[in-house]
Amino acid sequence: MAREMSGAEIVIQALIDQGVEDIFGYPGGAVLPIYDALYQQSKLEHVLVRHEQGAVHAAEGYARSTGKVGVVLVTSGPGATNAVTGLTDALMDSIPVVCLTGQVATHLIGNDAFQECDTVGITRPCTKHNYLVKDVNDLGRVLHEAFYVASNGRPGPVVVDIPKDVQFALGAYQGKTNARHKTYQPRVKGDQQAIRTAVEALAGAKKPIIYSGGGIINSGPQASRLLRSFSDITGYPVTSTLMGLGAFPAADDKWLGMLGMHGTYEANMAMHDCDVMLCIGARFDDRITGRLDAFSPNSTKIHVDIDASSINKNVHVDIPIIGDCAHVLEDMVRVWKARSAQPDKEALSAWWSQIEEWRGRDCLKFAQGDDVIMPQHAIQRLYELTKDRDTYITTEVGQHQMWAAQFYRFEEPNRWMTSGGLGTMGYGLPAAIGVQRAHPDALVIDIAGEASILMNMQEMSTAIQHQLPVKIFILNNQYMGMVRQWQELLHGNRLSHSYTDSLPDFVKLAEAYGGVGIRAEKPDELDDAIKQMIDCDKPVLFDCRVHKLANCFPMIPSGNAHNDMLVGDETEVQQVSDEGKILV
C-alpha cells in the first residue's frame, strides 16, 4: 500500500488526499523542494501572497467562509516568524489552519544557520499543536494528523515544520487513514443528564437569554439551524458575540443584536437582568462580560463548549455541558419537545415588554447631516446596497469593525470574517482574498479603516495577480479611531500619535496597484459611488471620507458592568475608574 516518494511529493499528495484545493504561501530557500513539486502538478492551486502574515489571514478567511481547513506554505526563519501573528489570530478565534513551514536541514538545526529559527519553539504557544518532522517516513502520518487536530474539537492552527533534507529524502507514504488518534479525542456529545437539567432550568426561566458565539459557526451550518429552531420553539431572545454574528438571523424579531463592550443596550441589559442564561459556543471573554463581579449577577448560567478549559475560566457556571454545539442543541431541542412543563407565558411576555422598552432607547441612533458622511451611515448604505447579493464581509480592527458589527446585518453564518480575539489590524484584506478565492463569484468586501488597511496594503498586489476582485471599503477619518476614542474618554483627549499624517492618496494607490480607486466625500455621492464599486470587476479601494471625530457607541467602559453603559446621546461622559483604566 505504501508508496515511495520524496518528502516534497508526500506533502503534495497528503494535501490532495485531504481535499485541499488552494494553498496560500510564499516561497523561500527552505521550501524550494515543495514548491518544485507544486510546479509539477495541477491539482493544487497556489495563491502567492506578499507577506506571510497575509497568507495565514487569507487561509483564515478561506476556512471561516467554507468550514474547511485553510492551508499555508511558508519558508523557514522569517517566513515562519512573519506567520506568527496570523497563527496567534487563528488560535484566539479557533480557526482551523494547517501551516507548513520549511526548516533548515536536520544536521544544521541548532547551528544558527541562514534563515533558521526555532519554529516549533516560537509557535508552540500560538498554535493548537505543532510538529517538527525529522524522518520522512513520519511525514505523511503527521500531515494527516495535523488536519485532524486542526479541525476536530475546538479548531485551531497547527504548524508542521519540515527540514529541507526531509523534503528531498525518499520515504514511504501510507495515505490517509481513519485510525483513532491515540490521545486527542474531543468529546462532541454532551452529557445527557446535564442537558436535561439545562432544559429544565430554561423551561422554568422567567427572564431567559441565549448568548451564542463563534462556536456555533465552527460547529457548522447545522448548529445555526438548530439555534434558530431552539429559539423558535422556546420564543427566547438571542444575542451573540462578535464572532458569532450570522449564526442567528438579524431579521428575526428575537434577535437583540450583538452584546458586549460595543453591543446593543437591549442585549447588555438583558444579559445583566436575565435569570437563566444559555451560553453556547462562547467563552465569557472580557469584551463580553465587562466588570466580572457585576456580570449578570442573578442568573443561572448554562455553558455549552467543546473545550473543557473554557468552562469556569472567567465566570463560574452552574450547568456546564462539554460538547459540540450542534450535537448539544439537537439534544436540547429534542428534550425540550419531549418535556411536559410549559414555560411561564406571563413572565415571558413581561420579559419581552421589558426588552421592548430597552429597544426603545434606540441605542444605535446617529444624526446624518448633509455635509459630512457619518461612518454609521456609510455602513448602513453599504448594507442596503449589498444585502440582496451573495455578499461576504471581512473587517480590519477598530471603530469601523464595531460599526460593521452593529450596522451590517447578517442573516447567515460564514458570511462574517473578523479578528475578534487577537484584534489584528491588517486582517481584513488578506482574509477577503481568501474568501474571494473560495467564492469566486461572490461580492467580498473588506470594511476597513485607513490605519488598519495600511498594515497589509501590499496584499492588493496579490488580489490583482490572482484576479480576486475584493472591495476594500475604507472608513477614512485619518485617526486610529478607537485609539482616539479611548484617548478622549480615558486620557483627557490628549491624542498621542493617533492621527495619521501623510496618508497616501488611496485612489492613486489603487491605480498604482492596477486596481480601481473610488472616493466619496459627501453624503449625496455615497450611493452612486458604492454602486460603482459593486459593479467593478476589479479590486477596488474605496476611500470613504467620514466624520473625523465620531465615537462608537454604545460602549461599556472598561471596568463597568453591563447596565452601566455609555449611549451616544449622553453628552456628559462619566469618569472611568482607575481600576477600569488599567484594563485594555
Added chain:
Amino acid sequence: MKPPQVVESHTISIIVDNEPGVLARVIGLFSGRGYNIDSLTVTETEHEAHLSRITIVTAGTPMVIEQIKAQLERLVPVHEVVDLTVRGASLERELALIKVQGKGEKRVETLRLAEAFRARVVDATTESFVFEITGRSQKIDQFVVLMQPLGLAEVARTGIAAISRGADESLPID
C-alpha cells in the same frame, strides 16, 4: 455565588507521550498562563509505550486548579491528567542529597540527627558528609533546617514523585 477562593496545593500527575518538546509544552502552559510550579519531576516511565510521567506540585484556587487540569488535558500528547490530591490517599516521596561540612562535636550531632531521620551516608571525608534522604517533602525540609547550624553546604532534591494507593492504575497499560 462564587466558590471559595482558597489557595490549595495539588499534586498533579500527567502521563504524556515521551516525545521531544512535550515538557516544554507543559511548562510553557504553566508560565504562559501564570500558574505556579512548586515541584516538577519528569522521566520516562514506560520505555516500550514511549510514556513519561510528569509530576507537578502546583498551588491555586479551586477554579485555577480546575483550569490547569483542563488546559493540560487539551494538549495533544497528553494521555491522562490525574489530580492525586483530589483522589485522596496518594503516596508522595522525594529524594535529596545533602552535603554537610563540619568538624568535631558538630559531626557527631549531624550523624545522630541523620540516624533519626534515616538519612544514609553516601559519601564521607574528614570534613564532610553527603546524606541520602527519602521521604515526604516536609521531612526533607525539616532535615535541611536542622542541618543549617551544623554546616549545611549544598542540597540537591529530586522533586516529588507521586502515585495513587491501591490497585487502580491511572493509565491502564494495553
